[in-house]
Amino acid sequence: MMKSLLIANRGEIACRIIRTARRLGIRTVAVYSDADAQALHVRLADAAVHIGPSPARESYLLGERIIAAAQESGAEAIHPGYGFLSENAAFAAAVQAAGLIWVGPNPASITAMGLKDAAKTLMQAAGVPTTPGYLGEDQSPERLRAEADAIGYPVLIKAVAGGGGKGMRKVDAAEDFADALLSCQREAASSFGNVSVLLEKWITNPRHIEVQVFGDGHGNVVHLFERDCSLQRRHQKVIEEAPAPGMDAATRAAVCGAAVAAARAVDYVGAGTIEFIADGSQGLRADRIWFMEMNTRLQVEHPVTEAITGQDLVEWQLRVASGEPLPRRQDELAINGWAMEARLYAEDPAKGFLPSIGRLDTFRIGGDCRIDTGVEQGAEISPFYDPMIAKVIAHGADRDAARRRLMAALDDTVIWPLRTNAAFLVRALDNADFAAAKLDTGLIAREGDALMPAERPGDDVLARAAERLVVSATGPVGFRLNAPARRDAEFLLNGAPVTIGFDPLCAVGDLEDTLLTEHGQTWQLRAWRVEGAGGQGAGDGAILSPMPGRVIAVAVAAGDAVRKGQKLVTVEAMKMEHSLTAPFDGIIAELNAREGGQVSEGTLLVRIEPAEA
Incomplete structure (x- = not known):
């Protein structure tokens, strides 16, 4: 058995390889770019070597630097993981030529x-x-079109050097073939440097x-x-x-x-x-x-x-x-038994699954599952690499047991402030056709919006969260004679104003916030303005911007006396105006808003002190 191993990769697969190597008594060496200097795989390994700047083409894709790192660190072998150089024959040959063990074919x-x-x-x-199709060397558009006609539509055009879903086009009719071929070849040239294609019968x-x-x-x-x-x-x-x-x-x-x-x-x-x-x-x-x-x-x-x-x-x-x-x-x-794996990504399904980049301030995956991850709470999701946060793997006696276990783990996942696909995965696992194993590769496309996460949690979830938030800020809630039975409160849900009716008869003291999760979707709920005893509002008169935007009007000055409900500041965001009003009678003790100024979500715009009795 080898004694030392360099892992030419990063993230969860590097961490996963390190765990096995450590169990076998093998010394591990990590490589890292600038962006990964504090990454989990770097800290788990016995040694680590810096190999370049953050972009992969300047670090993880430079085979000569990785080989040099192995020689410098005294590693006997190189494991490529997956992605990057794992299927690069020239790199594998170079590793062997350098006298190192290549952990691969x-x-x-x-x-x-x-x-x-x-x-x-x-x-x-x-x-x-x-699969029935055409693999010939004649790549002329005329020959390819003739072969497609002979196969029968629909057909699939595939780049011969393709992978990861790139360089593929489905063609439903003969008149669409020429345009689809050109599009496929352009993508193949850009991604793989090879415009050759093959044809397959579409299944x-x-x-x-x-x-x-x-x-x-x-x-x-x-x-x-x-x-x-x-x-x-x-x-x-x-x-x-x-x-x-x-x-x-x-x-x-x-x-x-x-x-x-x-x-x-x-x-x-x-x-x-x-x-x-x-x-x-x-x-x-x-x-x-x-x-x-x-x-x-x-x-x-x-x-x-x-x-x-x-x-x-x-x-x-x-x-x-x-x-x-x-x-x-x-x-x-x-x-x-049976096993299922879900790929948990830092991406926003509501925005076309665009990556969600930044710091994982809160990171918890629930349930009883195997978690393969390369990050931890406090880590940064970088724009330079694949935004996968973790793989969640459930094992059960049968398919339904594995499915339910995986769904429970994702349902109880709390990640903030980054957006994730956890709720999307929960809905996919709960889909009737998937649950009944009526599978094909078009299921997600067919279901469409039915798999998209909810825009806001259910009213009962919001009310319970609001009650917890208000009680935590003011202490236990008690009964007060002649007080109304229910209060409407204004909160910020992911920065947007929302009114919630709930039972506690109290006022919020210090400004507070909480995270709430429903079916894998996480929201931040922040106390903003709550009616109650003494007539005070959120944060003892702290008026915050509910969202990023521009201040278009300031109706008061420092030192002014204001009445409850009086308009103070107007913020414009997403072509909508949001007027912020005084939660109680008082004096403008602090004014940070100015007309034309840009503000972030949660910025303190005005602070009101209660008027003296």
């Missing part, structure tokens, strides 16, 4: 499976079923089935069963599970057998995934499942395979790279 295997057209030709020769009810394979340097190849990754958004996996729903023993034997044959065809060593596309219109059938591509690395979703087999795939990688045979024979591997 042979460079020749990476090359053989790196281009989709060449890989499909190789698979056809090995007897692995492939009407597609399911994404993949098989985990493993080979060693002694000629052994096994599979660790299949995963279903059909729940996707724009070709990006959202929720993965193992095993695949509806997979019977005969179909499993055929598909997993084909995956092993594919791995053997390229003398595969290490962890790899054979991806298949299935026509699910008549259930999973061996004659309706076709090879799509091979990923020559560890997959993001590998934990669901670990959960159902009880095997540590990173340990397998390290043992195989050290020259050992596979830890288990095929007949020693079995499926135990």
